[in-house]
Amino acid sequence: MESNGVEASQILGELESLKADKLRIERRISVLEDQLRRLSANDQTSLNFVVRDAPLSNGRSSSGHGLSPDDIHRYSRHLLLSSFGIKGQANLLKSSILVIGAGGLGSPALLYLAASGVGRIGIVDHDVVELNNLQRQMVCAEVEEDGEAEVLHERSCTVLG
Numbered sequence: 001m002e003s004n005g006v007e008a009s010q011i012l013g014e015l016e017s018l019k020a021d022k023l024r025i026e027r028r029i030s031v032l033e034d035q036l037r038r039l040s041a042n043d044q045t046s047l048n049f050v051v052r053d054a055p056l057s058n059g060r061s062s063s064g065h066g067l068s069p070d071d072i073h074r075y076s077r078h079l080l081l082s083s084f085g086i087k088g089q090a091n092l093l094k095s096s097i098l099v100i101g102a103g104g105l106g107s108p109a110l111l112y113l114a115a116s117g118v119g120r121i122g123i124v125d126h127d128v129v130e131l132n133n134l135q136r137q138m139v140c141a142e143v144e145e146d147g148e149a150e151v152l153h154e155r156s157c158t159v160l161g
Helices: 002-051 069-074 076-080 085-094 106-116 131-136 156-160
Strands: 096-100 120-124 140-145 148-153
Touching (some): 069 076, 076 085
Parallel strands (some): 096 120
Antiparallel strands (some): 140 148
8 A cells, every 4th residue: 555655656746846847848938939029020120131132133132042021021921831931932933833714713723822922823714704704703803994894804813922
């Protein structure tokens, strides 16, 4: 019976030790998060300074990764992904994609591809865009000109990318 008491006290001792470690780790995490927040506030300024060192004529930088300050700001969430990062975004900006069909599935795909930073997007769609199929043509819009409704292909993908 005594061995059970020794085991229980060892377990309780280890449990208390782990709780103390957990508290210490949580405090350290809090300190590091505060430091990261402070660095993030200053980080945009330092990134812009470094990237502006050698701008190219196309607005890209020659600092190795080829991203302009606007690219860094726009795609900052992508750049934070360890599996994607700066190299992945730079490759995406140089990539070309062909989307076949700009209807119900192609239209949202085009918007997401453009927003993610794909460099060049080609579209093949033989459908005639009319008022009666506009509900599935997300990259088009209806406009009224001189009292008559017309279908207008928006430049939404260009605006996004």
